[in-house]
Amino acid sequence: MDLTIILLMILASVGGAVLYTLIGIAPGTDETAVLAPVTLAMILLGVSPYVVLAFFFSAIVAKKLTDSIPVAVAGIPGGVMAAPMVEHAMVLKEHGLPDVSIRKMASGSVIGTLVSLPLSLLVASLIIPYAETISKHAGLIFFLGAVFLALMASNKILSLLMILPFALLIQGLRQLYWETGIVPADTTVFVSFFLGITIGPVVFKLFELMNKDVRDKEYTEKEKDITFKRQQQYKGFPNPFKILTKQEIGTSAAGAGLGTLTFFLTPVGMTIFLGEALTRHIKDPVKRASRAISTMDGLTNASYISGTLIPLLAIGLPLSPMAIGPANALFNAPPVMTPENNFHHIMSMSEIMIAAVIGSAVAIVLTFYATIKYSNQICAFVFKRIPHEALIGLFAGLVVMLAFMDAGWVNIFGVLLVALISGLLHRFGVNYGVMFMVLYAAPWLMGVIG
Amino acid sequence: MEKERRYYDVWGDSVDLKDLLISIVLCITGTLGGYIIAPNEPPMPLVFGLAGGVIAFIACSVFIRPKRNVHAEEEDAS
Structure with a gap:
């Protein structure tokens, strides 16, 4: 790693931060949909893994x-992950405090990032000795995760009942594609x-x-x-530790810690729970809401970072929802990256950490600043110019x-x-x-039953 | 004058179905079209597809009016 690469990493991080600051605001944008294709394209284009990783973390x-x-x-939720926060943010909005919401959420995010980077490294080093065992039982772990989350869902009985039929649907389609030769037998x-x-x-x-x-x-x-309320400009350089109360910092950090430890579970479910x-x-609705949103934001951010970082550092297999979704290309982007030869194998632990830190730092500095200072202007632009x-x-x-790239014309209808x-x-x-x-547990589940 | 307008709530925001149909068709043509006409050596199809999608997205943003009424309220002293 020399100076040129580091400069390129910083540049890519700046690009990622600007691009995804705008995309993040657009309502309804899903992390996987907006992140996976771009990362995949960069890797396939032959961009250096160091640069891709810094870009990804910044994004x-x-x-x-x-x-x-x-x-x-x-x-309006700006993404699937933000949906659980709507209720609490509306409480603050009704009390005329949308600017407070934004600051608390953004600060919660920053705390989440700061907690999860070192903690992920720690968890990863604890996991490394068991990496092999874990990857052997990934299917079982995902299945238990599905059962656990089904018990948290609003419709528990249906959630439990649909586990098998849904696995049948997924594996059934895959089997059909293999059977008819639409995709080669080694492609899932x-x-x-x-x-x-x-x-x-x-x-x-x-x-x-x-x-x-x-x-x-x-x-x-x-x-x-x-x-939307036009808020007063925030004066000076925003400091997340001053924006949040001590208790909020505490629960955000705790949420982030738990989010990091449960990196293998799906972030949306964990956030809600x-x-x-x-x-x-907490009784007071305003206090409760601002505590909830800062905690949730800290947690989602942490689970995203840890979900990418821990499998990347420790296992080299996409063993978390984040890794298998938005970050999938880091583990598997044939022909450049394969499960046997990907970022985990190419880069050393410290190199991965450096890329993660550069990317996150650039994004925090740029986006946190822009979010606190110019949230009005950015929102007005998105709302007035970007049609839903x-x-x-x-x-x-x-x-x-x-869908077409995965398995041709038929798969467009399969995905439908x-x-x-x-x-x-x-x-x-x-x-x-x-x-x-x-979806992750399906192959294992069918193997056990079949 | 304009005839009766109907909006529907899809994915948390108001849309006009005709505009939505145009946008979906245009974007799919952009991405899939780009993917298919690209020279067949990776990563070109993906790059063309993404570029096609972005172009279609920008075109839609120019021609389709967002169905949002944005009011800005001045912050009171409170």
Whole structure:
């Protein structure tokens, strides 16, 4: 690692931070959809792994810092991960405190990052001796994760009941593709199914709207009203430790710690569960809400960083929802990266840490500053200039392209099927987490039963 | 004057179905079209596909009006 590479890493981090600050604010953008294709493209283009990794860390930190901004200003989640925060952010918004929301969330994110970087290194070094055993039992671990999250879901019985049928659907499609020779026997279709689940609720809604009766019943003539308060400029350079109260720093850090330790579980589920559990005892609604959002943001940020970093440092297999989703390309991007020869094997532990620190630091400095200072301007731009239709369109376009890339024309319809079913399940109260876990556990599950 | 407008709530925001259809078709044409016409050596298809998607996205953003009424309230002294 020489000076040129370090300079390139910093440059790539700046690019990643700027790009994903904007993308993060756009409502509805999903981490996997916006991160995985870009990272994949960079790796396949032959960009140095050091630079890609710094870019990736900058991108996730920036994206996580900003995707809660639209929640605070308008009650619209800026991504799947921000959805659990809507309720609490609305409390603050009703009390006329959206700027407080933004500052607390962004500061929570920073705490999350600061806690999870060193803690991930620690956890990774504790895991290394067991790395082999863990990768041998990955299927079982994911299955237990699915059961655990099903018990946390709002519809527990359906969540438990759908584990097997959903695994059948996934493995059934894969088997069909292998059988018909659409994909070679050593290729497992993954990314497009993952995106199918993510886009499920939208697809389901659109299919519903194809029904004229539904269309005639559900429309509104009004446009979406968004009222946002123009806040006072924050003076001076923002300091997350001054923005948060001592208790908030404490729970954010605790949330981040737990998020790091549970890196192998799906972040959305953990955010909802731990975010509520850590703040349930607070009576005052405003205090409770601001504690909840800073904690949740700390937790999601930490679980994203640790979910990427720990498997990368310790195992070299994508053994966390984050690693297997948005960060998947770091582990498997044939022909450049394979599970036997990827970032884990190419880079030493300290090199991985340096890239992670450079990326996160650049994103914190740039995006945290921009978020606190210019959240108004950035939001106004996104709300007035970016139509929601274009975002859904772009997402649909990416999903269709990746479906085609994974397994040709047939898979576009395969992904549509996965999306429809997961959209329906999602509507009935099965959360994403359970479905993601099943997606990872499916091959193992079918092996045990079959 | 403009005839009755109908908006639907899809993924947490108001959309016009006709605009949405145009946008979806355009973006899929962009990504998939780019992917297919690209020279067949990795990573070119992916790069063309992403570029096609971005171009389609920008085109949609220019031609489609966001269905949001943004009011800015001045912050009171409180």
